[in-house]
Amino acid sequence: MGKDTSKQDNQDQNNQSSLVQKIQQLGQSTVPQAPDSNIHVLPIIGQIEGHVQLPPQNKTTKYEHLIPQIVAIEQNPKIEGLIVLLNTVGGDVEAGLALSEMIASLSKPTVSIVLGGGHSIGVPIAVSTDYSFIVPTATMTIHPIRLTGLVIGVPQTFEYLDKMQERVINFVKQHSDIEEEKFKDLMFAKGNLTRDIGTNVVGADAVKYGLIDDVGGVMEAMSKLNELIEKEKQSGEMLQ
């Protein structure tokens, strides 16, 4: 009997400590529970980390984590749609392009939301989805590719960067409604950014230029994704 009560006490203590922990970490005692979701979320936050490991104090999204997740989403029949959440300052160009291509080649409906910022290589990722949203306060910096502020000494290096830039421009052109000329104009604009050429495009302007499809947040993105999933289901039924 005595053993039982001590066991009970122990259990109570455990429950209490997990409760205290939850309040400390999240500021609330219970977290809501919900049924399985047919929509998965791919958050791309901080810097996009690719070939080079960044120092640990940087907030990064590692592409080696994301790419297998995208494959798993494609493979899992229970997942019907994907939302890409973007708040990134940019990062590794090739890693960003790899992610963009992976998202663009998914067979399932995809929607992106640009929150806060979708800068630099975040731009092709934002446009890689079937439909893209930007919240009114978010901004996207469009600027030419460069390694550092140093002057490039060898013509080959310049050509290599120029080709890489061409890949980014082509990708954005193919996956959004923006004209190549307009995109290049924004990219090489002077006087908008400190110590760099390019443009910082804010929410509604990104839609006006045709870079992003619509201004909106979670609600708009979810209803658009559900609409796309419905459409996908209907076309699937027609094939059968």
Add this chain to the structure above:
Amino acid sequence: MILYTPMTEEEIFGVDQEAFANRQFININGRTVHAERNKDGSFRILQLISTDPQDYLDDSYTPGTIISGQ
């Protein structure tokens, strides 16, 4: 000592890399989490890496949860 500068403390003194040395990615029940190893060998979850939004509502993966080390 007072430094009159708009730079951050980290820019002047650098970051203590030691503080990050015990952080690693571990796998719990098929989910990847970024965790910090405690002195007693257990792990404290810092960040969950998953695309399933329901995983983020699961108690056992919320940041701050202590997992006993194997």
